[in-house]
Amino acid sequence: MVSRIWAGTDCGKTHHHCLVMDDEGRVLLSRRVANDEPEILMVIGDVLALADGDTVTWSMDMTGGEPGLLIALLLNHAQELVYLPGIAVNRASDSYRGAGKTDARDAWVIADQARMRRDLQPVRLGDDASIELQPLTDRRADLVAERTRTTNRLRALLTSMFPALERVLDLRVRGCPVLLAGYQEPAAIRRLGAKRLATWLRNRKVRNAEALGAKAVEAAKSQHTAVAGEQAIASMVCTLVGELMSLNEKVVEDERRIEERFRAHELAEIIESMPGIGAVLGAEFLAAVDGSLDAFATPDRLAAFAGVTPAPRDSGKISGNLHRPQRYHRGLQRVFYASALFSIQRDPNSRAFYDRKRAEGKRHVQAVLALARRRVNVLWALLRDRRCYTVAAPAT
Numbered sequence: 001m002v003s004r005i006w007a008g009t010d011c012g013k014t015h016h017h018c019l020v021m022d023d024e025g026r027v028l029l030s031r032r033v034a035n036d037e038p039e040i041l042m043v044i045g046d047v048l049a050l051a052d053g054d055t056v057t058w059s060m061d062m063t064g065g066e067p068g069l070l071i072a073l074l075l076n077h078a079q080e081l082v083y084l085p086g087i088a089v090n091r092a093s094d095s096y097r098g099a100g101k102t103d104a105r106d107a108w109v110i111a112d113q114a115r116m117r118r119d120l121q122p123v124r125l126g127d128d129a130s131i132e133l134q135p136l137t138d139r140r141a142d143l144v145a146e147r148t149r150t151t152n153r154l155r156a157l158l159t160s161m162f163p164a165l166e167r168v169l170d171l172r173v174r175g176c177p178v179l180l181a182g183y184q185e186p187a188a189i190r191r192l193g194a195k196r197l198a199t200w201l202r203n204r205k206v207r208n209a210e211a212l213g214a215k216a217v218e219a220a221k222s223q224h225t226a227v228a229g230e231q232a233i234a235s236m237v238c239t240l241v242g243e244l245m246s247l248n249e250k251v252v253e254d255e256r257r258i259e260e261r262f263r264a265h266e267l268a269e270i271i272e273s274m275p276g277i278g279a280v281l282g283a284e285f286l287a288a289v290d291g292s293l294d295a296f297a298t299p300d301r302l303a304a305f306a307g308v309t310p311a312p313r314d315s316g317k318i319s320g321n322l323h324r325p326q327r328y329h330r331g332l333q334r335v336f337y338a339s340a341l342f343s344i345q346r347d348p349n350s351r352a353f354y355d356r357k358r359a360e361g362k363r364h365v366q367a368v369l370a371l372a373r374r375r376v377n378v379l380w381a382l383l384r385d386r387r388c389y390t391v392a393a394p395a396t
Contacts, residue, residue: 007047008111009060010103011067018043019107020050021115030104035066040073059114061086061106063123064134075125082120084110087327121295129265130291133283136261140254140280141331147247154180154240161233162186164219171244175206179216180241184234189220258283265291273388274379275350276343281335288332299380307333308373340372347391350375 005028010017013035020029028050033043047056058074058081060067074081093101093109114120125131151171158166162184169176179201183189189197194210194217201209227233259279262268271282289295289302296302303309307328313321343350350371357367382389 004055004057005047005051006111006115007056007058008107008109008114009058009067009070010106010110011060011062011070012103013066015103016040016067016070017103017107018047019104019111020047021108021111023115025112025115027108030107032103035069037069037073040070044073044077044079055080057082057114059084059110059120060123061089061110071123071125075123081123082114083123084113084117084120085327088113124290124294126290126292127265129261130286130289132261133258133265134287136254136258137280137284137287137331140251140258143247143251143254147244147251150240150244150247154237154244157233157237157240158184161227161230161237162219162223164222165189165216168215168219174248175201175208175212177241177245177248178204178206179212180237181245183216184237185226185230186220186223187226189216193217255280262286267291267383270382270386270388271379274339274343274375274382275347275389275391276339276341277335281339284331285335288329288335293380293383296380299377302380303373303376305329305332306336306372306376308336308369308376336372336376337368340368340375343375344368344371349391 003023005020005022007018007020009019015035016033018029018031018033019027021027029046031043031046033039056079058079060070060081061084063071063083071081089106089109092113093106096109096112098105154171155166158169158180165186169179171177179197182200183192183197192200194214197217198210198213201213206212262279262283265286267286268279268282271277271285272279277285293302296305300309304325305328307325307330309325310322311325313323315321340350344354345351353374354367354371357370358364362370378389
C-alpha cells in the first residue's frame with residue numbers, strides 16, 4: 001500500500017493525458033481524457049480509487065486557459081494540485097532516456113518531477129475580482145497592441161502620400177483622427193482653407209480646432225504634387241482612421257470596466273495609494289498575483305517573480321556577475337517599471353531615490369529598475385500591514 005501517488009497531466013485543448021505513478025515510479029494508470037466534465041470526473045474517480053484513501057498529488061504544466069475546467073474540478077474536490085512550468089518539463093525531458101515526444105511521455109515526466117521535487121508551487125484559485133480582472137486586462141492589452149499596429153500602418157500610409165501632414169499630427173489626440181476621417185489629400189485641405197476647416201472641426205467637438213486647422217492647411221500648402229495612387233491611399237487612410245477611432249472607444253470602455261471591477265477589490269485602496277499605480281496597473285497587478293500575496297512569503301520572492309531582481313551567473317573564479325533574469329512575469333515587470341517611471345514625477349521619495357542612483361553613475365534604466373525593486377518592498381509591506389502609503393518629505 002502506497003502512502004501517496006502522483007498524477008501528472010499534460011494539458012491540451014481538446015484532450016488531456018493523465019498518468020499516475022506510485023512512490024517508486026511504477027505507472028498505475030495512463031489515459032487520454034477529453035476536456036469535458038463527465039470524462040474528467042470519471043478519471044478523478046478512478047485515480048481516487050487507485051489511491052484507496054491515500055493522498056493524491058496532481059501536477060500539470062499549465063495554470064489557466066485550456067485546463068481551466070480540470071483545475072476547477074480538482075479544487076472543488078479538495079485535491080492537492082501543484083504547478084510545474086512548461087520550460088521545466090521541457091528541460092527535464094532531456095534528462096530521461098529516449099528522444100520521443102508524446103503526450104504520455106510528457107505526463108510521465110510531469111508526474112515523476114512532482115514525485116521527486118518539493119519546491120513546486122500549489123495552484124490556488126484567486127478571488128472573484130482578480131479572476132474577472134484577468135480577461136479584462138488581457139483584452140485591454142490586445143486592444144492597445146492592435147491600436148499601436150493600426151497607428152503605425154496609418155502613419156506609414158500617410159507618409160507615403162502626405163508626409164508634411166504626418167509630421168504635424170499626433171494621432172493620440174482625438175482631433176487628428178477626426179480630421180483624417182474627413183480630409184486626407186493636400187489639395188482638398190487647401191481648397192477648404194483654415195477658417196472653414198476650423199469650423200468643420202469645431203462642429204465635431206474638436207478642441208483647439210483653430211490651431212489644428214492652421215497646421216493642416218500650412219502642411220497642405222507645402223505640397224502641390226499628387227503622388228501615384230493618391231486616391232487609393234486616401235481611401236485606405238480613411239478606413240484605418242475608422243478602425244483607430246473604434247479601437248479608442250473599445251479601450252476606453254474596457255478601462256471603465258477594469259476600473260469598476262478593480263475598485264470593488266478589498267486591496268484596491270492600498271494598491272492605488274502607491275504613487276504611479278492607477279486602476280489599470282493595479283488591476284494588472286491583482287491579476288498577476290491572483291488577488292493576494294499568499295504565494296509570496298517575502299518581498300524577495302515577489303521581486304524575483306516580477307523580474308526586477310538581477311540573477312547571478314557565477315562560475316569558478318568569477319563572482320558578482322549579475323544579469324537580467326530570463327524567467328519572470330512580463331506583465332508584472334511592466335507594472336512595477338511603469339509605475340516607477342510615473343512615481344518619479346509625482347513622489348518626492350521616489351525622485352530622491354532615482355536622483356541618488358543617477359548620482360552613483362547608474363544609467364536611466366538601471367536607476368528605474370532599482371526604484372522598482374525598492375517599491376516592491378514598500379508595496380509588499382503595505383499589503384501585509386493593510387495600510388495605505390503616506391508621502392513623507394525625504395531627508396535632506
